[in-house]
Amino acid sequence: MSDWQDVAPAADLAEGAYVSKEIDGIRIAVFRVDGALYAIEDVCTHDGGRLTGGPRIGCRVICPRHGAAFDLATGAVLAPPAYSPIATFPVQIAADWIQIQIPDSF
Numbered sequence: 001m002s003d004w005q006d007v008a009p010a011a012d013l014a015e016g017a018y019v020s021k022e023i024d025g026i027r028i029a030v031f032r033v034d035g036a037l038y039a040i041e042d043v044c045t046h047d048g049g050r051l052t053g054g055p056r057i058g059c060r061v062i063c064p065r066h067g068a069a070f071d072l073a074t075g076a077v078l079a080p081p082a083y084s085p086i087a088t089f090p091v092q093i094a095a096d097w098i099q100i101q102i103p104d105s106f
């Protein structure tokens with residue numbers, strides 16, 4: 001596992017919001033839902049669309065392109081046309097910064 005990497009100041013991510021950022025060439029999104037943080041790869045496994053910008057209901061995020069749905073906590077597919085899960089990453093707040101860990105093998 002790699003070192004923790006800064007994403008954004010924790011104070012910049014309001015409840016219900018997300019931040020999307022490229023880290024090491026990977027498009028990452030971190031959502032704050034009911035006070036908890038969830039980090040995913042911001043890429044739909046159906047056809048590569050960004051998941052941010054689409055609807056979100058609780059931990060269910062819906063791709064704005066064709067409507068596939070995923071669980072932010074587990075990455076599992078909740079609705080087609082995607083059939084492969086999205087990647088999720090460990091996330092924490094340290095020294096007032098949101099940080100994620102991207103596996104070395106990713």
Ligand code: FES
Pocket residue numbers: 044045046047048049063064065066067068081082
């Ligand atoms: S690119 Fe996300 S459902 Fe098609």
